[in-house]
Amino acid sequence: MEVIAQRPKSLRDIQFTYCPGCTHGISHRLIAESIDELGLRNKMMGVAPVGCSVFAYKFFNFDMAEAAHGRAPALATGMKRARPEMHVFTYQGDGDLAAIGTAEIIHAANRGEHISVFFVNNAIYGMTGGQMAPTTLPGMKTSTSPYGRDEKDIGYPITACEMLSSLKAPYFIERVSLLSPKEIIKAKKVVKKSLQFNKENRGFTFVEFVSTCPTNWGLDPIKARDWARENMFPYFPVKNFRDKSLNGGE
Amino acid sequence: MGEKVLMKGNEAVAEAAIRAGCRLYFAYPITPQSELIEYMSRMMPKVNGTFVQAESEIAAINMVYGAAGCGKRVMTSSSSPGISLKMEGISYIAGAELPAVIINVQRGGPGLGDIQPAQGDYFQATKGGGHGDYRLIVLAPSTVQEFADMAGSAFELADKYRNPVMILSDGLLGQMMEPVDFKPHKTEEELEELGKQHYDWCMHPNEDEPNHHHHEINSLEIDPLVLEKHVIHLGEKYDEIEKNEIRYEEYNISDDNDVLVVAFGTAARIVKSAIDELQEEGKSVGMIRPITVWPYPYKAIADRITSKIKKVVVFELNLGQMVEDVKLAVNGKIPVEFLGKVGGILFTPEEAKTKILENI
Numbered sequence A: 001m002e003v004i005a006q007r008p009k010s011l012r013d014i015q016f017t018y019c020p021g022c023t024h025g026i027s028h029r030l031i032a033e034s035i036d037e038l039g040l041r042n043k044m045m046g047v048a049p050v051g052c053s054v055f056a057y058k059f060f061n062f063d064m065a066e067a068a069h070g071r072a073p074a075l076a077t078g079m080k081r082a083r084p085e086m087h088v089f090t091y092q093g094d095g096d097l098a099a100i101g102t103a104e105i106i107h108a109a110n111r112g113e114h115i116s117v118f119f120v121n122n123a124i125y126g127m128t129g130g131q132m133a134p135t136t137l138p139g140m141k142t143s144t145s146p147y148g149r150d151e152k153d154i155g156y157p158i159t160a161c162e163m164l165s166s167l168k169a170p171y172f173i174e175r176v177s178l179l180s181p182k183e184i185i186k187a188k189k190v191v192k193k194s195l196q197f198n199k200e201n202r203g204f205t206f207v208e209f210v211s212t213c214p215t216n217w218g219l220d221p222i223k224a225r226d227w228a229r230e231n232m233f234p235y236f237p238v239k240n241f242r243d244k245s246l247n248g249g250e
Numbered sequence B: 001m002g003e004k005v006l007m008k009g010n011e012a013v014a015e016a017a018i019r020a021g022c023r024l025y026f027a028y029p030i031t032p033q034s035e036l037i038e039y040m041s042r043m044m045p046k047v048n049g050t051f052v053q054a055e056s057e058i059a060a061i062n063m064v065y066g067a068a069g070c071g072k073r074v075m076t077s078s079s080s081p082g083i084s085l086k087m088e089g090i091s092y093i094a095g096a097e098l099p100a101v102i103i104n105v106q107r108g109g110p111g112l113g114d115i116q117p118a119q120g121d122y123f124q125a126t127k128g129g130g131h132g133d134y135r136l137i138v139l140a141p142s143t144v145q146e147f148a149d150m151a152g153s154a155f156e157l158a159d160k161y162r163n164p165v166m167i168l169s170d171g172l173l174g175q176m177m178e179p180v181d182f183k184p185h186k187t188e189e190e191l192e193e194l195g196k197q198h199y200d201w202c203m204h205p206n207e208d209e210p211n212h213h214h215h216e217i218n219s220l221e222i223d224p225l226v227l228e229k230h231v232i233h234l235g236e237k238y239d240e241i242e243k244n245e246i247r248y249e250e251y252n253i254s255d256d257n258d259v260l261v262v263a264f265g266t267a268a269r270i271v272k273s274a275i276d277e278l279q280e281e282g283k284s285v286g287m288i289r290p291i292t293v294w295p296y297p298y299k300a301i302a303d304r305i306t307s308k309i310k311k312v313v314v315f316e317l318n319l320g321q322m323v324e325d326v327k328l329a330v331n332g333k334i335p336v337e338f339l340g341k342v343g344g345i346l347f348t349p350e351e352a353k354t355k356i357l358e359n360i
């Protein structure tokens, strides 16, 4: 019998803790498949964040560390410096990376740490029950912006790729989306490319996933997908921001 | 070995840490510990080690967390305000049971305080500081030599118990120069041994099936029954540390003592001169100087409360923090007197002498 689909070796045989229709599981799978295909599993370490993906340290099938909220890039710095022969990634939500962990991500990127960061932007705090995130869209209602995010009062959503693109050191920065099979196939290529660069120790790579949180958006997965397309794409354009492998490297 | 080098405490402890096999150091500058980070920035590249000036003390301690998870000897240092920022990370490191060394070159507080020596972080170091049920092993030096020697013992204790260890120093010991005798560098073989000692739990390169390992560096246990077990296990470990690792110095202790003094670190150093002078004047004063301020030498103090001793006098560079532990040890048997200086001001040997004489 020919096996046409199976769990990547880089994922353990454990049930995900994510809601139906959540895109966290898809991002995990893209990362795991890429690590398998690049033959990196035996030299991989990952850092899980605080957020819905806090249990990512159980899901991936190699050594994993669980960071304090926002501190994953600092942990990853320590890990990569301690074991330069290995490869390190962090997996972080928008509250984790763009609010409490803003200093850590900017400085890890600015040092050009040889790590890969995977950033799940679902415009909300999933784990704590749908509070406003630094990426919550103007006018968007959440449990702590019940009248809609008022950008005059609390500012505009933070665009992480654009912000990090202002730094010189990062090697690769791209925003992808996970809203249809076609986009997922495209995202996989980007994830794999960033991990390929990681394998070659080229520098800091950053991939942002435009994701959904059907549960806290109060929408079913199909409507959530449409909502993201309509509302997130204009603010968070899906595109490459930096690729130093082009133009003959740096 | 043999040849003493005149060095500042901050530099001596950094050199000793490198000799003890520390090859990873992450920190953020702050007075009065900046010579330490500067020394590391000079010396780490020379031993193929890692030096990173982090963006904050929070980032530095979390870099330590990551490197400690890889089972390597790793250290950070700071002074009081920076140590407060490290408390989050220290709690995680204790929860995840990782070996790491943290140096606090204390200055005056609270808040920004000043940059003079103080002992105001005793509570923070010995009673928690970060959240949750955990203990730091805390070593308190009183000379530059001892400060340097503690680097090696701190790493050994951290490795032995998989627990963070703090060296609770202060601006005086950090800044003053004294002759120091260093232990030799670890050999390549010793370093390799050290690197492998934690392979059964730390993050390190993997092999293929069936030996593929999945190690989790983690302090999260969402199931209360599992967390309960984990915290009970930590408690048992702390009991073990209290049983094995209490260290203190007895200074001029004898059955002739009229008064017992308790002081640690720089305060103890000053009191020693007072005790010597009093001895020459025919007054016998003994001192217990806790070297581990956690675990605390309660019994050593309690055992010295003989019928001849009428009072215990405690000296600290704070409003009175360790004195609470002394009172626990004395358990109300005799009065416990206290002299403290704050704001980064030191008491003089004369002031110490006067205080002791008042209580003879």
Ligand SMILES: Cc1ncc(C[n+]2csc(CCOP(=O)(O)OP(=O)(O)O)c2C)c(N)n1
Binding pocket: A050, A051, A052, A053, A069, A092, A093, A094, A095, A096, A097, A120, A122, A124, A125, A126, A127, A128, A133
């Ligand atoms: C220091 C600290 N502050 C707050 C929290 C509570 N907390 C847990 S997850 C979270 C938000 C996570 O949101 P995000 O990063 O967007 O991830 P998501 O859950 O949406 O995947 C917060 C505030 C915490 N665990 N630690």
Ligand code: SF4
Binding pocket: A017, A018, A019, A021, A022, A023, A024, A052, A122, A126, A127, A212, A213, A214, A215, A216
């Ligand atoms: S709350 Fe949202 S982000 Fe979290 S698992 Fe559910 S759908 Fe996913």
